[in-house]
Amino acid sequence: MSFSDWLREQCREEWDAVVGHPFAMAINSGEADMRRYLVQDFQFVDSFTALLGAAVAGADSFEARVPYGQFLGHVATTSEKTYFHRAIEALGAASAPPEPVTADFQALMDEVRHGQRYELVVAVLCVAEWSYLGWASRAARPYPDSWIHREWIELHEGPEFRAWVGFLRGELDRVGPAHREDVLDVFRRAVTLERRFFDMAL
Numbered sequence: 001m002s003f004s005d006w007l008r009e010q011c012r013e014e015w016d017a018v019v020g021h022p023f024a025m026a027i028n029s030g031e032a033d034m035r036r037y038l039v040q041d042f043q044f045v046d047s048f049t050a051l052l053g054a055a056v057a058g059a060d061s062f063e064a065r066v067p068y069g070q071f072l073g074h075v076a077t078t079s080e081k082t083y084f085h086r087a088i089e090a091l092g093a094a095s096a097p098p099e100p101v102t103a104d105f106q107a108l109m110d111e112v113r114h115g116q117r118y119e120l121v122v123a124v125l126c127v128a129e130w131s132y133l134g135w136a137s138r139a140a141r142p143y144p145d146s147w148i149h150r151e152w153i154e155l156h157e158g159p160e161f162r163a164w165v166g167f168l169r170g171e172l173d174r175v176g177p178a179h180r181e182d183v184l185d186v187f188r189r190a191v192t193l194e195r196r197f198f199d200m201a202l
């Protein structure tokens with residue numbers, strides 16, 4: 001079993017609650033009310049983008065920095081950024097202050113970013129992306145007609161996103177085992193926050 005598999009096993013109950021969460025399943029069926037969720041998630045993505053920057057800085061080789069840089073460009077400049085703008089406008093969703101779970105998630109991301117421990121930065125990124133692949137890969141085809149649901153699924157599924165998650169898991173497998181307990185602690189906290197985030201949106 002790889003280290004990332006082992007981490008997931010330690011949090012199996014919470015993990016399954018995230019990837020099978022009723023809100024995620026409602027995204028997959030095109031029935032989720034996305035307003036509150038997206039307004040909060042746009043705030044999550046701000047700290048997430050900063051965390052990607054910390055991964056670029058903290059990685060120990062050029063080969064490792066490049067995928068973070070590529071994904072950073074993806075989130076910050078292209079599909080994901082325009083998705084938020086288009087979707088929030090189409091839904092007529094008013095901006096809102098961070099919910100407690102959003103603030104807690106931002107605090108965890110800021111904590112590991114300021115701590116500058118690459119293995120902990122990767123642990124949070126890996127939970128965020130791997131768990132999203134988990135629920136999105138459960139979506140049945142054809143995807144929903146509603147572009148707001150369909151595009152959100154497509155952003156977290158497909159060959160490119162799978163390769164990105166594979167890269168993150170590989171990094172965690174490479175640098176994590178030397179810091180087993182600390183990595184598990186951060187991984188677990190991030191999984192719990194993912195669950196709470198979907199609870200908030202429901």
Ligand SMILES: Cc1ncc(CN)c(N)n1
Binds near residue numbers: 041045132194197
């Ligand atoms: C809360 C949350 N977690 C993960 C993702 C996937 N980047 C997200 N957009 N939002």
